Amino acid sequence: MIVAALNGVEVEYGPGLALGPLSLEIGAGETVALVGPSGCGKSTALRLLAGLEAPTRGSITRAAGRGETAVVFQAPTLAPWLSAQANVALPLELAGVAQTDAHRRAAEALARVGLAGAETKRPVQLSGGMAMRVSLARALVTEPKLLLLDEPFAALDEITRRTLADDVLNLWAATRPAIVFVTHNVEEAVYMASRVVVLTRGPGRIAADLRVDGPMPRPPHFRAEATFRATSEAVSAALAEGVAA
């Protein structure tokens, strides 16, 4: 089943083409990494999938409706005046869920991302990694069918990145939403994704669409396995080709 699709979309900013033509189908339960050089339009592609932006040409199919799509941005994007719990409850409250109910579900979502006990903390009191987890909890609280992550761990240190990558995969295993995430990091793409889509330099088109074999969530030492290394090599090669093209 297709959750969302870009059908020959093109996006123009000013006089030039920023993205496309690009066609991409996201299947239910897939985890797809979008990689590509800076300025290739990967974040734009993500916003198109989210319905936050309209393409100049082409069309978008979205089986996941409003309220079934969630986005996590590069920064945690939390409201500083709200507690962690109130931040997570916000999407539910905006959708009309009663406050007590929304706060109960928010507390559960925080517990799922390992933040039980941090409910009353304000964003300023959280570390970068914790704030990102709150952001993740807010995205998951609505039980989306499509989860979009725009370079979500780019600002974090390597250890935190790796922990969060595993956390995302474990969370994915619970409800199996389709995940599309943008990253600069080839290894992160191969580790987290069942499919890596490589874009050329801007205007981004598909340079390669590679399947990543192996169980999900990833077993320990997956990064040392031959599949991981071979796929990482292939993605790097496709990236280099896409930049040269």
Next chain:
Amino acid sequence: MSRLAPFVLVAVLLAAWEIACRALHVPAYFLPPPSAVALALKDNLPTLVAAAGRTLSTAVIALVIASLVAQALAILTALSPLLDRAIRPLASVVQVTPVVAIAPLLLIWAGLDHPGRALVALAVLVAFFPIFSGAVSGLRAADPDLERLFTLYGAGRWQRVLRLRLPSAIPFLLEGHKVGAGLALIGAVVAEFGAGSGKVQGLAWQMLDAGNKLQTARMIAALVVLGAMGVALHALLEAVERAGLKWWRGR
């Protein structure tokens, strides 16, 4: 030690002033020595404090009115681009019009029997702009990604204003009210000068009255009270702003 520096400077200046007045035999109507000012302050303290209270109450009433009107108008500009286009240029006109120039008009409109109303209206005009422009900037200062999330979650116009833009604007509103309150006090005093009437016996009237009677020491004493009131008000508002920001951010 460095905290004492301004007090030491003030003491030195006062001493120099006192000595110069005595040594040069400066007439008291021209420049009374600080000791004479202190005496005038002591003798007239109840009157001056009462006058300061009236001026302060004009300023506070004006601040409350300016705050309500400015925020209501700012929210209208946030709700509709058309209202935004309509309201903002008018707000700028209010800002650039000198109070002294409108004072006589407002005194007529308020009715000559109610100069107090005109004073409040004039102080409102002065206090309005910083609060309005703070609110307008604040309502536009929400994190663009949070705006996108609100779009994604299908938030309505009012939900967006009440749950995102107004809370985002709070630091700007605190700053705007701090500036606005200081200006309301200045506005109240300037308006009293403009009104020049004995009906509202605020601090400015005390100064005018003392000036007419060549009681220069009393004039300066009124000025001292005004300055003290300004400093106290500023300190209070700084404290309110700090507390407000701490509450907003949680730290």
